Structures are given as structure tokens and as C-alpha cells.
Amino acid sequence: xxxxxxxxxxxxxxxxxxxxxxxxxxxxxxxxxxxxxxxxxxxxxxxxxxxxxxxxxxxxxxxxxxxxxxxxxxxxxxxxxxxxxxxxxxxxxxxxxxxxxxxxxxxxxxxxxxxxxxxxxxxxxxxxxxxxxxxxxxxxxxxxxxxxxxxxxxxxxxxxxxxxxxxxxxxxxxxxxxxxxxxxxxxxxxxxxxxxxxxxxxxxxxxxxxxxxxxxxxxxxxxxxxxxxxxxxxxxxxxxxxxxxxxxxxxxxxxxxxxxxxxxxxxxxxxxxxxxxxxxxxxxxxxxxxxxxxxxxxxxxxxxxxxxxxxxxxxxxxxxxxxxxxxxxxxxxxxxxxxxxxxxxxxxxxxxxxxxxxxxxxxxxxxxxxxxxxxxxxxxxxxxxxxxxxxxxxxxxxxxxxxxxxxxxxxxxxxxxxxxxxxxxxxxxxxxxxxxxxxxxxxxxxxxxxxxxxxxxxxxxxxxxxxxxxxxxxxxxxxxxxxxxxxxx
Numbered sequence: 425x426x427x428x429x430x431x432x433x434x435x436x437x438x439x440x441x442x443x444x445x446x447x448x449x450x451x452x453x454x455x456x457x458x459x460x461x462x463x464x465x466x467x468x469x470x471x472x473x474x475x476x477x478x479x480x481x482x483x484x485x486x487x488x489x490x491x492x493x494x495x496x497x498x499x500x501x502x503x504x505x506x507x508x509x510x511x512x513x514x515x516x517x518x519x520x521x522x523x524x525x526x527x528x529x530x531x532x533x534x535x536x537x538x539x540x541x542x543x544x545x546x547x548x549x550x551x552x553x554x555x556x557x558x559x560x561x562x563x564x565x566x567x568x569x570x571x572x573x574x575x576x577x578x579x580x581x582x583x584x585x586x587x588x589x590x591x592x593x594x595x596x597x598x599x600x601x602x603x604x605x606x607x608x609x610x611x612x613x614x615x616x617x618x619x620x621x622x623x624x625x626x627x628x629x630x631x632x633x634x635x636x637x638x639x640x641x642x643x644x645x646x647x648x649x650x651x652x653x654x655x656x657x658x659x660x661x662x663x664x665x666x667x668x669x670x671x672x673x674x675x676x677x678x679x680x681x682x683x684x685x686x687x688x689x690x691x692x693x694x695x696x697x698x699x700x701x702x703x704x705x706x707x708x709x710x711x712x713x714x715x716x717x718x719x720x721x722x723x724x725x726x727x728x729x730x731x732x733x734x735x736x737x738x739x740x741x742x743x744x745x746x747x748x749x750x751x752x753x754x755x756x757x758x759x760x761x762x763x764x765x766x767x768x769x770x771x772x773x774x775x776x777x778x779x780x781x782x783x784x785x786x787x788x789x790x791x792x793x794x795x796x797x798x799x800x801x802x803x804x805x806x807x808x809x810x811x812x813x814x815x816x817x818x819x820x821x822x823x824x825x826x827x828x829x830x831x832x833x834x835x836x837x838x839x840x841x842x843x844x845x846x847x848x849x850x851x852x853x854x855x856x857x858x859x860x861x862x863x864x865x866x867x868x869x870x871x872x873x874x875x876x877x878x879x880x881x882x883x884x885x886x887x888x889x890x891x892x893x894x895x896x897x898x899x900x901x902x903x904x905x906x907x908x909x910x911x912x913x
Contacts, residue, residue, distance in 0.1 A: 426528035426537070428512075429558040429566035430544055431586075432501070435521045436461050439496045442552030450484050452477075455492040494520065503681075504551045505645055509688045511544055516563075516642035519589045522570065524563050524642055563642055564590060564634040568608060577609040590630050596623050608634070651685055651761040653678055660703055660753035664745055667757065668738060674757040675741060682759060683734045686767070692730025694763035696741065698723045701758070702751035721750045727797050730765045740797055818873070818882055819910065820852060847888065849898045849911035856900070856908035864889040864899060864907070873900075886910070 436453045437444050444451040450466035452459045459475050471480045471487075481487050497520060505515050505523050511534070514526035527540050534540050541557050548555040558569025569575055571586030582597055585608050600623070605611050611619075612635060620628030633640040655674045661667055668675040675698075686693060702719045725744045731737055869887030884900040891897060896913040 425526055425561065426531070427560055427563050427566040428525045428527045428537075428541060428544060429522060429560075429563070429570035430525070430548060430555040431522045431558075431567070431570040432548070432553050432555055433521065434461070434463075434554055435497050435500070436492050437463055437490075438553050439493065439500050440490045444488075449488060451488045451490070452480060453492050454489055459489075460492055497521070500551070500553065502645065504548060504553060506688065507547050507551065507681075507684055508544060510547075510684070511540055514642070514644060516644050518563065518567065518642065519586075522567060522589075524566065526642075527559075562634060562636045563640045564630065565636075568634070577612065578607055580608045581606060582608065582611065587630060590633075591626050592630055593626070596627055599623060650764075651682055652758070653681055654699075654756055654758035657755050657757070660755050662753050664750060667745070667754070668742060675738065678757065678759040679734050679737050679741075682761065683732060683737070686732045690767045691764045692732050692767045693737075693761045694727050694730055694765060695761070696725040696737065697760040697762055698725070698741065698745075699756075699758040699760070700750050700754045701756040702753050703755040719751055721748065723748050723750075730767060732767060736797075743798060819848070820854075847913075849913045851913075852898075852911040853909065856910045859899065859907050859909050861907050864891055864897070864909075866899075867896070870901075888913075 432438070437451060441451070444463055448465050450469055450471065451463045452466050452471060453461040454477060457476065459471065459473050459477065459480055462471050462473060466480070466484070466487075469484050471483055477487075477489060480489075501517060501521070501523065505517060508515055508523065508525060512525040512527055512530050514529075516524045518524055525544065527537065530540060531537060534543065537559060541559065545555050545557060556570050556573050558566045558571075558575075560566040560569055565577075567589075568577075568580055568585045568587070571589075572580040572584045574580050582600060582605065587608075588594060588597065600611065605614070612631060616628055616631050616637075619631065629638070632638040655678060657674060661674075667673055670676070682693070700721045700723070723741075723744055725737075725740050727736075727740065867888045867890055870885040871887075873884050873886060874882060883903050886898060886900045889897055889899045897909050898911040898913070899907055899909050901907050
């Protein structure tokens, strides 16, 4: 096995502003009324971790500071870990500022370890996080290289190895220092059992895991079974096109993350729910939010078949937004995914011919789902409906509408083999129309349909007939010998 560790030393800063770690404006993170982290600009002013906020403000008037938000850091790291599943199937988060990937099984796919590392760092950078990498045969060794930004045990000082994050107390580290042990190489050169007797089981466990003498089992992260993501815009958006026209537009960013999440989870989505909020909507009362349509808008986009492709998702969203009214100044964009289904890609034969197992290899029967989705997006949800059969003896009750379209159905080879008098018309009249027998010519039949005694009494003899103008129709005769047209072929 081979492990890649990614640590994020500036994570507490980067979750508030991806640029604050390197910009010229001094920024610090507070934790327990003390400075926990400083950016480069703050360090140049001799503002150091451990000092008080008052001391830092005395050095720099108007100092920018944030209270550390562990929950926000966890969300950012979890979101990134989900994206990293594109590189490895074994991912864990051993500490609050690090991610571990088992990359041994992925080397053949990507060509080399260096390519894998660069891709992982690139994904981190795209997420606004600057990563420090470490590669080693064991998780603890990879973490040590990452925390220290070194690639040799002899170069890793104990105080920079991150061993305290593995459960090693500061007292144990100080004891090792008093013994003259300064680096991880010097520590691993000692007899492990003797170290364990003198300093405890924790350090013995760490050494065994570091060197691979015992297996270090990492708990993999669990992927979410739903998708909800939102973006806060730095400036209010008043033009719809600004929501999607450029690469870093809110809709583009949210859909990119969604498509990656769908790919990893092997899912397809059948509905997108977009929520748009104006500035200050969260400060309003709940009653005001419910009544004020100018402050909040929700737009749903439905698909006739599961989707994974960003181009299709974005196109349908644009068409739907053109028909909707949004708040004048959008500050928050939220995306929720509904109706998730297991993804089933297209099947291809050995010779490249598309095979549709559900359609009996008849591609002509495949519905144009893109056209149906576009109609729904332009005309609104419910403009296109599906039809389903219902088990009922009465023809007018044997079918009904579906809220979604059926884009594929198993091919029934026996349909065309039905006797003529069993055929049903595609068009039924809501109210059967009276017709004189002399105006029609009977072709096939009869087919008697009688309802059950406990339901509405129906006693009809159905025939296939032809009108004088040549139109084929479906007629029936009731017990009073009156004739009615019920449908057309």
C-alpha cells in the first residue's frame, strides 16, 4: 500500500478568505481569546500565535481577525475529500486539517505517483485550499512528511512531525527531547519495547504504526446520500446572465460540484431545485419571508431521464430561469437535488453499436428526452406528462396521467398479435357520442365488456367500425340497442 497525506496548515484562514493567507492585509485567527494562526503579513509585523488580540491590535490598528470555526473547516475538508474520490477509493480524515488517500491502487490508472500528487494538489487549489503533500508506505509516515514538509525521517523534528495529533502528549515529547531525541529517525532507531516501557503504550503504538509493524486502520469517510450546496456572492447579482455566463458564476460552480458528486456516487438526478435569496432575507421574520416573493425564489428543473452531464443540466436551468422572476439583487444561490436514481450508462456492443436492452434493440422507439425536457423547461413543469395503464375493465378508467414522462418501456412482442377485436384506440372520447347504425360499417367484433355488480353497471358490446368518410372508430352498443362512438384509431 502507498499513502498520500495532504495537510492544510492555513485551513482556519482559508475557509474565511482563500486569499487571506498570502495577501498583504494582516489577518489572524482567534481561539480561546488567543491568536491561533496568522497570515504572512501579520507575521512580518511580529504578530505571533499565542499572543492576545489586544497585543496584536496595539501593533496593527484595524487588524482583521476571525473566530476559529471548526464546523466550517470540517465542511470544507469534507467537500474536498468528496472530490478526491476521483483519485482514490480509500479516503479518510485522520485530523481536523489533513486528508489521507491510499494511492497504491491508482498508480497504474494515472501513470505515476507524481501525477497523482499534482492532481490532488490541483483539486485542493481549486477548492481554495493550499495543500502540503507527503507520500509513504504507512499513513503515519505520510502524515509526518506532510506536516513537516520534509521527505526524510532524519529531517523531521519531533515538534514538527504532528505526532501529538496521533495521541502523543506534550509531556512525552518533552521527555524525548530531554533524552536527546530530536528527530523521528533518532526515535525509530531506539528499541520500541524499551521506549514503550518508559514512555507508555501510546508512543509504542505510534512507532509500530509509523514503521508498518502493526496495521494502521483508517476509518473511511462516509459519502452523503443527498446534495445541498450554497454560494454566498460577494456582490449582489441583478442580472440573470451573471448567474451562469462565466466560468466562476454561481450556477457553473454548483453544477460542477454536483456532477462530480453524482459521478462518484454513481447516481443520476431527475430534478434540480434552485433557491435564490436577496440580501437581508435571513434577517426578516419568518412571516415576512413567506409573504415576500421579491426576497426569495425557488425554481425547479425536471428531467425525463436521470442526468449526469453539466451541459444538459445548465442548458435546462437557463431555459427555466428565463421563465421565472428572481429577486432584484441575489446574494445567495442554493442547489438541492431531488429524485436521485442509480446511474446506468448506455450499453455498447463490441462493434460500437448502441444497444438498448430495455427497448428490445429498437432504437427507433427511443424517445427524444432532450426535446421533452426542453418543452418542460420552456412551458413549465407539468406541460408534458406520461401515460400509464390502469387495471380496470372499463376503457375510460384503464389509463391515467403520470407526473413524469416514461422514456423507455419493455417491448411487448405480443401486442401486434392480438386479434382485431381486442385492439384499443389511442384516442378515447371523454363523453361517448351517439351515432346512427346506418352511418357506420362494422368491421370486427363484438367484444363484450361488463362491469362488476358492486361498481357502476356497464354492459357494452364493442365493435371496430368505419365511418362513411373512411375513419376507423371504436363503437359500442348498450342494452337499449343504442350505438355510441367511444374512440378513434
